[in-house]
Amino acid sequence: MATPQDRQLVEQWRSIQSTYFRTAGAIDRALESRFSIGLTEFEILDLVAESADAACRMKQLGERTPMTQSAMSKVVDRLEKAGLISRHSCEDDRRSLFLELTDAGRALHGEAAVEHRALLKENLA
Amino acid sequence: MATPQDRQLVEQWRSIQSTYFRTAGAIDRALESRFSIGLTEFEILDLVAESADAACRMKQLGERTPMTQSAMSKVVDRLEKAGLISRHSCEDDRRSLFLELTDAGRALHGEAAVEHRALLKENLA
DNA sequence: TCAACTTATATGACACGTCATTGAATGACA
DNA sequence: TGTCATTCAATGACGTGTCATATAAGTTGA
Structure with a gap:
């Protein structure tokens, strides 16, 4: 039932989970305390900053993140309320x-990045 | 500002996120639809099934998962209400x-495992 | 040009996780 | 033994994510 291969798969999975939570948690706490934004908010800022070329992006951004369309919409709400995005x-x-x-968004993104x-470097080594 | 090394880090991170969400999502949907439990519930079942030896485990289980103590408590609530754990x-x-x-818990865990x-095999290949 | 369908985003109800706090039991030590 | 600090687990308030749906705009074809 529990073959050695199964155990190895489970170990691999736990290792991924652990890396993911450790890294995401560290980034989230740091950004929250220094810039009052969460990891999710930063990731949207980061995507927008990357795709500097014009386009109808809300949709396209959605394709570049595992986030739901509805989640995106709410994150953008928060970023807009915070005056970081329009x-x-x-x-x-x-x-x-x-x-x-x-401008505020660009400035904050620069520092937060x-x-x-x-933190990525520290955690993904 | 955006060094090649930075880009590579970000790529690596997105790849981890993507693997994590894809895999967790697939497992969660499958377990939910076939057994009416989520991934989190399964993971606790799995940990309990693993540590068959006696011990005061609530605490020790917490050390083997990225979950919060409070999250654990609530997951165990649900598992207890579902009659899978005591x-x-x-x-x-x-x-x-x-x-x-x-007994029900052991049976369900066997099938769900x-x-x-x-799904791990499929997604972590 | 008017229905019927599709697509882009927003919204509301709800589930679940976190943080802070509580309650109970234990430990340490004067 | 009595006090104070510590530890384990549960709980309530709250934030954020998901699913289902709503709204509005675009598309297609008779």
Whole structure:
């Protein structure tokens, strides 16, 4: 029933879980305490910062993250309320929105990214 | 600012996240639909099934999972309500509890474990 | 051009996890 | 033994994620 291969799979899985939780937790706590945003919020900022080219992005961003569409929408709500991001409706397709960092958002992202990368390095070594 | 090493770290991180969410999601949906328990519940069942030797385990189980003590307590609540596990108070230290699978719990764990291992194999290849 | 269908985002109800706190039992030591 | 600190587990308030659905805009084809 519990073959050696099974055990090895389970070990591998626990190791992934452990890395994931340790890393995500460390980043989340650091960003929360220094910048008052969570990991999820940062990840959206990071994606928006990356895709600097114009596009109707709300949708496309969704394809680059494991987040649900509905989760995305709520994260963007929070970021907008925090004044870090703005939604602009798309001329070609008024159902779509594209996102843009505000100046504050860009500044915060810059600093937070340093922290983020540092913690990744520390935890994924 | 964005060194190649940074990009590589971020890529590695996204890959871990993706594997984690894909795998956890697949297992969770499968267990939910076939056995009406979630991944979290299964993981506790699995830990209890593993540590068949007697001990005041609630605490010790906590050390083997990234879950919070409070989360553990609530998961065990659900498992107990579902009749899959039972809490027994510990003679030596009446603050502690140890856990035991019920017959139903053992049976369900046996079947669910097969599914669990299969999905790990599929997703962690 | 008007239905019927599809697509993009928002929203509400709900489930689950975390943090902070509580209650109870234990330990340490004057 | 009496006090104070510590440890184990449970609980309530709260935040955030998911699913199902709503709303609005676009598409298709007779």
